[in-house]
Amino acid sequence: MPDGISSPKQRTLRTPQELVQAGLLPPEALADAQAVATRYAIAVPPALAARIETPHDPLGLQFIPDAAELITAPHEDADPIADEALSPIPGIVHRYPDRALLKPLLACPVYCRFCFRREQVGPDGGLLSADELDAAYTYIAEHPAIREIILTGGDPLILSRAASATFCAACRRSPMSSCCASIAGCRWPTRLCSVTRCWPPWTSKPRSTSPCTPITPGNSTPRPIPACGASPGWASRYWARACC
Structure with a gap:
């Protein structure tokens, strides 16, 4: 940005x-x-x-x-969702037999204070090298049980169109013809159409936030204010599906 x-x-x-x-x-x-x-x-x-x-x-x-x-409670874990424990190779988290996370980078345009990967994300980007990406794509291709590839990070929508096209090709190389892609946790839903035109069937789960009007004597209930052209009915979890 x-x-x-x-x-x-x-x-x-x-x-x-x-x-x-x-x-x-x-x-x-x-x-x-x-x-x-x-x-x-x-x-x-x-x-x-x-x-x-x-x-x-x-x-x-x-x-x-x-x-x-900065407060760490005694019961808290440095890897609460076991990303490291379930990562067979850099960039891949394989928690369930039929789906895998692909984390090509660990940078975001905005950093949420509640992020469960806050120990990992940052401006250095955590960008996978070309060899690491090739190894990740090979891993996906060699595991035919994988039916969904979840692109996350970091914010996957700060990837270039060229990188998105490479990801698209990797999805299409999957042995499962029904393999689909998901984008998880992105803050740039306005870029969805521009970077996903070449993708296989995909779903998106971007995070959207609408500020609220303050509570005043004449206004006792916070009211969502549309942001970035979104209507008041636009849910915080937005699902889209498209085919090229």
Whole structure:
């Protein structure tokens, strides 16, 4: 996502200092946010920053770092969903016989504070090399029981069209003619059509967020506000299906 240069809210905010400068973080919270930034990535793109009013509004709670992120309870696990334990080769997580995750990268345009892969994702991208991707595609082709390939990461929709086409070809090489693809956890649903035209049948599970109006004496109930052209009835889990 290209960054602007004219003002803090016109470029992706990546440091606690930039969040303070943009008015999204109070100065007294700077030290705590800096401590969080040493462990977990921060990125708030311009379109999102423009909709955040305070760190404690519905959007701010999702994307503005908080000191509570540094608290680790005794029962918590560093790999809560066992990605590492169920990863036979880099980029592949094979939890169930009939489906596999493919994680070609671990970068996102925005970092959610609740992310269960927050220990892994970050601006360095975790991008698989060409050899690692080839090995991942070979693994998929050699396991005919796999009927669904779930493209995730990171945000898979920041992949280039060329990388998406390579993924499409890998799906089509699968021994199962009914193999389908899914995109999980993306924050760029507007790019779905542009990057998936060549794909086999696919489903998408992007995350969408609508800010709420504040509760005031004349308005006692928060009301969803359509964002990015979405209608109020657009669910937080949106399903699409397409064939090329």
